Amino acid sequence: MYDGPAQQFPQPPAAPAPPTPRRGSTGRTVVITAAATLAAYAAVAGVVGAVTLTAEEGMAGPEPEFAELPADPCAAASRSQLGAVSARMPSASFADERSTCSWHAEFSDGSPGHLSITFRLPLDSDREPQVDESAAEAEFEERRSELVDGSDGDYWTVEVLESRELDIADESVVSHVVESDEESGSRAEVLVRVGSVLVEVSASEPWEVRTGRADLTGDEDVLVDIAERAATSLE
């Protein structure tokens, strides 16, 4: 039995392994390439997306002074409600006494117009906003009167086409009016009082192209739905 060092016989140079058969390798190349490309894309898109989202935070600005008013009034309506009137290009505006969002919209009769939601507090005698339910009741009554009875001033008249009480929050009303100075514009509005806050949801013709002849009755259900959702968001 040989138990010495392992015998070293000269070995022929190892033949290079013949290339493996290529069947199936194209598929593997495709899979690997696609995965690598996706990974690289995800990394780049993720960074760009994060930077974009951070840099373009549209609602960056002073916070509302009163906690009763929402910091993001454009989120008061749902996407499906906004879709029902083709609302686009939201614009939010804020002052101490109010938060508003308005959109370009197209109403059920095909006319263009603005949809808007306003949350506001009544002003006191110094024109300062106040959180006071009785002041809000008085303010609601003043606005309700205009929306139910109309008004007839020297420079501004409100003609009521139809109106009715609603059952949203503390008190509410919906009204269709034609507002006129030298020209006339159509408007539908839902007015709601939620404690010390007034919520106004309106559909109106664009100021520059108003006719006073738009038929917004087909949009009333959407306005009422939005008002209900907006009121609930405050409760």
Added chain:
Amino acid sequence: MAYPQAPRPPRTGLTVAVTAVVTLTAAGLLTWAGATALASPTQVRPAPGLPPDPCSQLGEDTLAAMDGEFYSWYSGTYANGCTWTMSLAGRDDTPVYLTRAVPMSGSDARAAERFSADGEIHRDVDALFAATVDDAGELGYESDDASVVDTEEKSLDFGDESVLVVTDIDYGYSDSVSPRVSLIVREGDLVSQIRFSPLASDDGIDADEAEELLAEVATDMFG
């Protein structure tokens, strides 16, 4: 030593390139579709080139130096703005308005045409700048009583181009005219405007005086 010839290698480079392009295209389309779906009407997203947070355009030191206070602000897709009250031209609580806008594009511009009496939507920044300067020299609304008496324009050195416009308005209820000062500045695709109305006076003010009044605010914002 002869070995069996391997089958002709496939064009691996070409496969990789084609796969990468197809994958990137698909991923890009999906991302675009996702981003479009995310452009929700429940959220304000400024168009490219429109910086958010207009109220931060004026530094706190300048605001404090002018007894300034925040009053209101707004934020839309193609425009945003902020209003302060400050001590200016010897008057406390003068409202000072900043508005900023970029040109509209695509389907938004087509939609907005229906909202404008003349259907004029500014799709490029030169038209937007020119229209903003023109508007600064006009009353801005129909009136039987009020009218523009005089308008003076002066080019300044802010941004890529800038014009100061002093518009003297006779509101029809007194003998004096009320000046209105507007500074319009273009920076790339962004057109900004600061506007305020000094107290009415018998003499009015000229563009040099108006420039001096606005100097601190304008330098802070655009200097």
